[in-house]
Amino acid sequence: MPSFVPTSADTLEDQRLYTSARLVEVACLDCLARVGVKKNSEHHTSIQWTAEARGHCPELNRRTGGRDFQPACRRLVASIEAAARDGQVPIGAEDGY
Template structure:
């Protein structure tokens, strides 16, 4: 067995109740990180709706909806030559930053809606 297969961050639960509790906590964490922290935002430029999480003024996570990814005029006009869309939209980034500054997007510590 490889060394990495023997390594574990924590020992496995010894009882079924512990395992059930761990699974429930994992589902809560997953919901918190992938859903609960995100807020809807409509781009000020194109109006498409995305989900945004601001953990600070410098850190932004974006979940693109299929409609927004397919309808963003800035993304539609660019490609890296591979046929794949180029990630990121400068107009959306500016829209999110403005929304964070004026309180339409909440930041940790209670600022925003």
């Protein structure tokens, strides 16, 4: 069976919950990037960038594409860890999101 477009309004609410609920803004300690962060546990991390934030990251902008394009920026990762330690990012999930 094929699939794609939601046929229920509840699905739109699910999309919102899973993609944007609980995102907390975290500023990078080394550049002007500000990203949305969610942590369901100490080890789980979700990072939502915007085009504006992406434009600020010198580390990612240095990458040339192909295979080395995707790995995380270590400075941002360190900034998120610091924010989590400071209690700025709550740790723990709601109902699976």
